[in-house]
Amino acid sequence: MNEGRRIRVGVVFGGRSGEHEVSLRSAESVMAALDAEKYEVVPIGLTRQGGWLSSGDPMRALKAGAEALDETAIVTNPRGGGLVTVSVSRGLEARTALEPIDVVFPVLHGPYGEDGTIQGLLEMANVPYVGAGVLGSALGMDKAMMKTVLRAAGLPVLDWVAFIEPQWHGAVEQTIVEIEARLGYPCFVKPANLGSSVGITRATDESTLRQAVGLALTYDRKVIVERAAIDAREVECSVLGNDAPIASVIGEVIPDREWYDYEAKYANSSTQLLIPAPLSAEASDRTRALAVTAFRAIECAGMARVDFFISRDESIVLVNELNTIPGFTSISMYPKLWEASGLPYGRLLDRLIELAIERHDGRSRLRTDR
Numbered sequence: 001m002n003e004g005r006r007i008r009v010g011v012v013f014g015g016r017s018g019e020h021e022v023s024l025r026s027a028e029s030v031m032a033a034l035d036a037e038k039y040e041v042v043p044i045g046l047t048r049q050g051g052w053l054s055s056g057d058p059m060r061a062l063k064a065g066a067e068a069l070d071e072t073a074i075v076t077n078p079r080g081g082g083l084v085t086v087s088v089s090r091g092l093e094a095r096t097a098l099e100p101i102d103v104v105f106p107v108l109h110g111p112y113g114e115d116g117t118i119q120g121l122l123e124m125a126n127v128p129y130v131g132a133g134v135l136g137s138a139l140g141m142d143k144a145m146m147k148t149v150l151r152a153a154g155l156p157v158l159d160w161v162a163f164i165e166p167q168w169h170g171a172v173e174q175t176i177v178e179i180e181a182r183l184g185y186p187c188f189v190k191p192a193n194l195g196s197s198v199g200i201t202r203a204t205d206e207s208t209l210r211q212a213v214g215l216a217l218t219y220d221r222k223v224i225v226e227r228a229a230i231d232a233r234e235v236e237c238s239v240l241g242n243d244a245p246i247a248s249v250i251g252e253v254i255p256d257r258e259w260y261d262y263e264a265k266y267a268n269s270s271t272q273l274l275i276p277a278p279l280s281a282e283a284s285d286r287t288r289a290l291a292v293t294a295f296r297a298i299e300c301a302g303m304a305r306v307d308f309f310i311s312r313d314e315s316i317v318l319v320n321e322l323n324t325i326p327g328f329t330s331i332s333m334y335p336k337l338w339e340a341s342g343l344p345y346g347r348l349l350d351r352l353i354e355l356a357i358e359r360h361d362g363r364s365r366l367r368t369d370r
């Protein structure tokens with residue numbers, strides 16, 4: 001597809017999510033590391049309101065809080081398949097303005113990006129894209145659905161209670177009784193669809209539980225309350241591939257506070273990442289195998305970071321969650337784990353783009369007649 005010209009990679013960042021800033025940081029790293037000899041980067045910024053910016057410097061525009069529409073639009077190609085960039089003033093009739101985007105790299109964390117929404121748009125437009133498809137993305141985003149599927153696949157997860165806003169308001173006392181009986185305190189209260197620890201509280205009694213649910217409901221109509229992993233270590237594994245996914249070495253996160261909250265992740269904290277994690281070979285292999293099983297269970301593709309809780313004696317390993325578009329700065333865990341496994345950042349990006357094209361080609365071969 002790239003004979004004589006570079007692959008045009010649309011890198012999409014920003015978006016209507018609480019993780020907007022995190023996405024900008026990830027995308028800056030990705031764009032800087034894409035090999036300029038092989039790729040032409042097309043930066044595509046999504047504003048917090050859902051506007052698309054694709055001319056000039058969308059990264060700078062987003063950082064400056066831009067909302068305005070610009071001179072170039074990304075549209076589905078009216079002459080058949082694909083996405084094209086087109087100059088708004090020259091219009092679709094200016095054929096020379098129709099430049100196809102060969103592959104899209106959505107570097108979007110959280111809702112409206114990591115959850116299957118942009119993946120659906122790209123499927124409709126028939127454009128290859130990096131990472132999980134619609135189903136895998138949606139399952140990876142919704143913590144309650146993810147856990148339901150992981151448990152059905154026989155994977156060990158912490159017990160939980162999930163509800164939507166009207167169920168909570170319709171039966172507050174009953175739900176609290178159920179949470180106390182099934183999960184106890186402390187428990188973790190989370191918006192079902194978010195990430196970066198935004199909106200999460202560690203509840204220690206009935207009053208903090210009520211406040212925590214109130215807070216989580218400001219981010220999502222659906223909330224999940226989870227039994228706490230007590231005195232557990234947090235370890236993570238990067239998975240890469242489509243039908244034959246492989247697992248990286250294991251890394252460990254040691255937050256500089258009680259749990260791995262937003263500040264511990266992104267503010268200037270002294271949270272440590274240990275790569276590789278100091279684990280026995282046996283526990284490490286067991287965790288890597290679980291990571292691949294979890295990746296397959298939710299039908300991931302391309303990449304995912306699978307996060308675990310592991311007991312100090314290494315006897316219990318529980319899947320916490322999958323991130324289908326993990327943090328992607330050059331110091332983020334996902335690329336760091338690959339680097340430690342022998343795949344440096346730039347080559348990881350090459351591989352993800354190859355996997356995107358492979359997956360698209362495989363689906364394009366399917367029959368559409370009857």
Ligand SMILES: Nc1ncnc2c1ncn2[C@@H]1O[C@H](COP(=O)(O)OP(=O)(O)O)[C@@H](O)[C@H]1O
Nearest residue numbers: 188194195196197198226227228229259260321
């Ligand atoms: N059930 C739990 N027991 C102990 N710690 C938890 C639990 N759930 C979440 N945490 C802490 O909160 C952090 C963020 O929770 P997580 O479910 O991974 O949400 P996010 O998608 O925002 O990363 C975890 O990394 C961990 O430190």
Ligand SMILES: [Mg+2]
Nearest residue numbers: 196197307321
């Ligand atoms: Mg997490």
